[in-house]
Amino acid sequence: MGAYEEKKTTCGTICLKYLLFTFNFLFWLAGGVVMAVGVWTLVEKSDYISLLSSKTYAASAYILVLAGAIVMVTGVLGCCATFKEQRRLLRVYFVLLLCIFLLEILAGVLAYIYYQQLNEELKQTLRETMVQKYKQKDQHHVTRAVDTLQQEFKCCGSNSSSDWAESAWIRSSEAKGRMVPDSCCKTPTEGCGHRDHPSNIYKVEGGCITKLENFILDHLKIIGAVGIGIACVQIIGMVFTCCLYRSLKAEPY
Numbered sequence: 238m239g240a241y242e243e244k245k246t247t248c249g250t251i252c253l254k255y256l257l258f259t260f261n262f263l264f265w266l267a268g269g270v271v272m273a274v275g276v277w278t279l280v281e282k283s284d285y286i287s288l289l290s291s292k293t294y295a296a297s298a299y300i301l302v303l304a305g306a307i308v309m310v311t312g313v314l315g316c317c318a319t320f321k322e323q324r325r326l327l328r329v330y331f332v333l334l335l336c337i338f339l340l341e342i343l344a345g346v347l348a349y350i351y352y353q354q355l356n357e358e359l360k361q362t363l364r365e366t367m368v369q370k371y372k373q374k375d376q377h378h379v380t381r382a383v384d385t386l387q388q389e390f391k392c393c394g395s396n397s398s399s400d401w402a403e404s405a406w407i408r409s410s411e412a413k414g415r416m417v418p419d420s421c422c423k424t425p426t427e428g429c430g431h432r433d434h435p436s437n438i439y440k441v442e443g444g445c446i447t448k449l450e451n452f453i454l455d456h457l458k459i460i461g462a463v464g465i466g467i468a469c470v471q472i473i474g475m476v477f478t479c480c481l482y483r484s485l486k487a488e489p490y
Contacts, residue, residue: 253481257319260474265312267467271341272305274298274463278456284382285449288366289358297351297460300344304337304464311337315474324482331478334471341468348461355453359446364395367445371418372406384420390448392441393421398433400444 278298279286286295311333318326370376371383387393394400394417401407401417415430421438422429429437441448 253477253484254319257474257477257481258316260477261312261315261319264315264470264474265309267470268305268308268312270305271301271308271463271467274459275301275303275305278460284378284385285453287378287382288363288386288449297344297347297457297464300340300347301460301464304340304344307333307337307340308467315478319481327478327482331475331482334475334478338468338471338475341464341471345461345464345468348457348464352454352457352461355457356450359450363446363449364400367395368400368404371404372411384418386445386449387418387420387439388425390445390452391423391439392445392448393417393439394444395446396444398438398440398444 275298279295279302289295311330314326314333315330318330366379367383370379372380398417398421401421404412406412407415407417412430413428415428416433417430417438419425419427419430421433423437423439432438
C-alpha cells in the first residue's frame with residue numbers, strides 16, 4: 238500500500254512538472270506579447286503622448302514593458318525550477334509571479350482610471366497645446382505630433398478648424414498668411430493652408446479631440462485587457478507552483 242501511494246505521489250509530481258513547464262512556455266510567449274504592446278505604445282505612438290499633460294498613459298505602457306521583460310526571465314527561471322525540482326527556486330519563482338501579477342493589475346487599474354478622466358484632460362489641454370505651442374521654439378515634438386495627428390486622423394484643430402484663428406503661429410508673420418497649418422489639408426502641399434474651405438481642408442465634427450480620444454480609449458482597452466488577462470492566467474501558474482512545491486516537500490530526499 239505504501240509503495241502504491243509513493244508511486245501515485247511520484248506520478249502526480251511528474252504531471253505537475255509537465256503542466257508547469259507547458260505553462261511557463263506559454264507564459265514566456267505571453268511576456269513577449271505584453272512587452273510588445275508596451276513598446277508599441279511608447280515607440281509607434283510616442284508623438285501623441287507629448288500632447289497629453291498626464292503621464293498616466295505612458296506610465297501604463299512602461300509598466301507593461303517592465304512586466305513583460307520580467308515575465309520572460311521568470312518563464313526561463315520557472316522551467317529551471319520545475320526540472321531541477323528545487324524548492325528554493327520554486328519559492329523565488331512564486332514571488333516573481335506575484336510581483337508580475339501586482340504590476341499588471343496596477344497597469345490595468347491605471348489604464349481604467351485614465352480612461353475615466355481622458356475626456357476632461359483632452360478638453361482642457363489639447364486646444365491650449367495646439368494654439369500656444371505649435372511651431373514655437375523648442376516645441377518641435379509638439380509640432381510633429383500635431384501634424385501627424387491631423388494627417389493620420391483627417392481632422393483640423395482641437396474642436397474645429399476655427400481654433401487655429403487663435404494660434405500664436407497663425408497670427409505671426411511666419412505663417413505667411415495661412416489660415417490653418419498645411420497638415421490640415423486633404424492634399425498637403427507647401428502653402429495649402431491659405432484656404433480653409435471644406436474642399437481643401439478637413440472639417441470633422443468634434444475636431445481632433447474626438448478622434449484622439451477614441452484612439453486612446455481603444456488603446457487603453459488593449460493595455461487594460463492584456464494586463465488583467467495575463468494577470469488572471471498567472472493565478473493558474475501560482476496554483477501549479479504551490480502544488481508542485483507541496484508535492485516535492487512531501488517526497489523523501
